[in-house]
Amino acid sequence: MESTKLGGVIAYIRSSGSSLCPEACLSDSSSSSTGSSSNSSSPSSSPSLSSMPGRGGPSKHAQSRSPTSEKTGAHPSTAKSGITKLNGMVLLCKVCGDVASGFHYGVHACEGCKGFFRRSIQQNIQYKKCLKAESCTIVRINRNRCQQCRFKKCLSVGMSRDAVRFGRIPKREKQRMLLEMQNAMNNMMTNSQLHHMLHGTQATSCPTEPIPIPSTTSRPSPSPSASSSSSPSSSASSSSSAPSSPQSVSADSESNVPMDTSLSSASSCASDSGEEDAVTGGNSSSAAPQDGMFAFEQERPAGSPVSPARGSPSLGLAEQLSQSSMEETSEYASRCQDNVVATSPKSYQPVYHTQLPQSWAYREERTHSAMQQQQLNSASSGTYAANTQSSYHYSHSVNGHAPPMRHLVCPMNTSPVVDPRLPSHEVWEEFSMSFTPAVKEVVEFAKRIPGFQDLSQHDQVSLLKAGTFEVLMVRFASLFDINERTVTFMSGRKYSLEALRSMGAGELLNSMFEFSEKLLSLHLSEDEMSLFTAVVLVSADRSGIEDMNSVEVLQDNLIRALRGLITKNHANEAAVFTKLLLKLPDLRSLNNLHSEALLAFKVHP
């Protein structure tokens, strides 16, 4: 169930996250039809959300026609439903990239392209000439826009009546495909990114940056135009070989464990192996921390216990923790161009990105690939992080009043509203980068917690995955101004709670407000806050923790230290301490609320 949480069968195909996904692109909504040409641009995603049958994602499929048994899990190699899977990986249509329903006319293709090709040849239809350059890129979303090009693509990928293959798949071939896919998969997985941050050489470098993958966005380029003829390739396809990717390394952290309530646990990524640099700077496990010993690096402006906004270090939604996955995905996708893959739930490694990036609000159910993606991205773009990295600013696109469009209210954004006109790829890029510092900060903070690094790397990662949101929530409680009932956005602009609420950021925002209020009312000193934050982190949801005991011991030590500190500073220590502990379940709820909202957003963007 785990990963499945959201979608099930189809599983995350979403290639892209970032850029990749060929689809999505072109939109053209309205106006500048020309736009189409650009087609590639949008980062896509939306489709990615796949899972849900909803429009966004790849098509559907899922029936389950055969009455018979089939307990999926069992045989890795094939699953039931209409979609063709290979060991948990979903095959994609060679023509349009949608989920393939089988091997049709010599190629893995979706029902749509299969039918289209059948009709084409049966009736020997002569499609009318392409209006453009006869080189339209064919992807799920636009496959119906130019029949001529679609047919051409069909032929180019090798569809032919002569290529039909009846009967069951020869074992040999199956085996071979499997191998190829696994190879491809292996290249993309693991949590190396987080791993890097934690145990890598230097946290300093921005994780996403070094990655060769142009990531985001850009990607469409390769395939665009004529791709066609290129690879009729062998039927089977899989040219899994990685074109270039020199380093390949990085990237991916495929967590798929939903940030907090990690259902699936990270177990899967057994092979964390990968690289591990030293740096384990050793702290003895003794816990009792010194004052300020491991506070967040960036200092708060001083002054009030917690000063608001400006000056705060980056902030984000732990996005990257899960995010990176997208890149790889994309990489992978492009790599095994044709039939990519995506893995389905219980398969191997996780990889999906199902993950939901932790971002904040949303609402409204519409859908709309082009826009939606864009907005999804922008949802968390421009976070406070921008303060740190002055380069990002969306402010210019922000206008005073909320546009009638969909809102994505997230205090960590520059503003509660985003200019929908921004090219989505740009938004996405900024988005990724702007979160890096936030996550990095949390990771660095974690590393400074005495004893944290003594946990197994797996558990360190698990705790971070599960707890980053909570840590950030505590850290940025001060963004919520209780008295004025406003939230300061990264742009420096303040919005009243009411205004935001009217924009759709109801419940979650409300709860965050309440939480902040209560937390701040305890008037903790910075040290206490840091210690509390540490407690929050090690108290994160434990599903998936390997060495529970160690975590508990650490938590115990931290709590003892916290208690000591509080006893020293507060008269009513017992009360304060208890209240603080009671914040933990609140944080957990908040985390869930957030995840749910995100999920809802994904499902009904």
Next chain:
Amino acid sequence: MESTKLGGVIAYIRSSGSSLCPEACLSDSSSSSTGSSSNSSSPSSSPSLSSMPGRGGPSKHAQSRSPTSEKTGAHPSTAKSGITKLNGMVLLCKVCGDVASGFHYGVHACEGCKGFFRRSIQQNIQYKKCLKAESCTIVRINRNRCQQCRFKKCLSVGMSRDAVRFGRIPKREKQRMLLEMQNAMNNMMTNSQLHHMLHGTQATSCPTEPIPIPSTTSRPSPSPSASSSSSPSSSASSSSSAPSSPQSVSADSESNVPMDTSLSSASSCASDSGEEDAVTGGNSSSAAPQDGMFAFEQERPAGSPVSPARGSPSLGLAEQLSQSSMEETSEYASRCQDNVVATSPKSYQPVYHTQLPQSWAYREERTHSAMQQQQLNSASSGTYAANTQSSYHYSHSVNGHAPPMRHLVCPMNTSPVVDPRLPSHEVWEEFSMSFTPAVKEVVEFAKRIPGFQDLSQHDQVSLLKAGTFEVLMVRFASLFDINERTVTFMSGRKYSLEALRSMGAGELLNSMFEFSEKLLSLHLSEDEMSLFTAVVLVSADRSGIEDMNSVEVLQDNLIRALRGLITKNHANEAAVFTKLLLKLPDLRSLNNLHSEALLAFKVHP
């Protein structure tokens, strides 16, 4: 926000009321035939629609153009005529609210808006500026008043060329939509049932009973065939209900809101009003409880701190908490403008069963209406409750080893497996009934908590909704035998953790086990457990609480009392106390895990 989440869109037309959810219901019952048959089967509904009242306003439609076909009956989801319906509900145009003619450019839209949007993008028209504030509300009657705003609205609701969907609606999606609608409906419905339990005359009487609405409906009821004409719902469905069951009680139990993280909160049901009887037995607000003062009524067999299974009172998943009458829904529907909407005359309410009973584990993603329904039901059937109500027993249907079918592992069940052959309605019935006692017990327990009844009724309900699962988890921690690593099911049979896990109840079960282990290791006395349980309840997720302060005060008192008690009984009081508090976030996570699993189950049964 939530409520709307769905898209609005719905309107009830379904005149015939009766059984209601045609689709779901009947489909399943057919069980055996499974597959193909399903198709044609449905008797129902659609035809009836004809009656469609032309509602006053909306445009016309009514044609039924195609002479042919009309076999439709089969497909529940949409009926023939030009308008799109889903299970009796008419979909409305997301742009203007008129009756939608289908899913155009990614959203449900009417012919008018569809055409308008098409023209707009095809010709890349630049409409002239809005004369007002560029924020005209677009509704059917004035949609032609301002083109700019209309187009803007089109975009904002998500219309896009990229979102088009061809071909027939995937079953999956259809199902999902249904679910969403139900959810939406459910959310709006209130918690009248809980309300009844809390403030109703006597907890003894069954809540639903008095309610006119046969509700339940959901059930597979007999309705099938002719149902239509007959009567307004009531008759039909209700009858079906408990044939024998003395206490029709529970009946439906439609909960669906994930117990805890209730996003929508009860807000919608502002008018909780309904009935309120006295019984508010007044307790002064003084909290400090006496020993055992408000322990669960049913006594444990004595002996070990907590004895397993047998003897335990009913247990269930707080299912009923969320359920409620459908009446309000309708009320809500009519009230809320936006999309939603309009319900047809007698519409009683929706009622589907989609609901997911809060049950425990599951897994495997296949689908299959027939079976699925049945199993869904049985999922939580036969709970410990059976002990109390000796009349229910599934044991007979339980066989030692797991059948090849899908499993629904829930320790609260009689067994981890259920006989799929049981007629679903029966299962459902038993299911409902068996949970009633559990919830009732929790409610009664809550009422005995000093001060609880002094909270507003709304808040009492909210806390119970959010916390019942957690309370039950604490209460039944003893079902998990740590040493033997087994779980005792209601049938008295024990299952090893490994066996269960292999059946698919992985993570959740694991976490429950761990939780139980930790909790039991504290060796609390019964009184302490009761007090702790009380703390758990008042510490439930607070989104939606009106008078936060009162809840906090109460929590505070309870915690103080708990602390006192612990201090008295334990040497290492501080440690025990702290550990206890740290169980709260764990419970929250468990609750979420459970909700997620449930959700996943709903989505991919």
Next chain:
DNA sequence: CAATGAGGTCACCAGGTCAT
């Protein structure tokens, strides 16, 4: 047999039409 794909079917939708 059982897996698996070609074809067929028909629910559904983008677009085009044309009376209003």
Next chain:
DNA sequence: ATGACCTGGTGACCTCATTG
């Protein structure tokens, strides 16, 4: 310009033939 209708697809599912 609008929107009720029509037409020409499209593609989710199903049936049936083919093959290991």
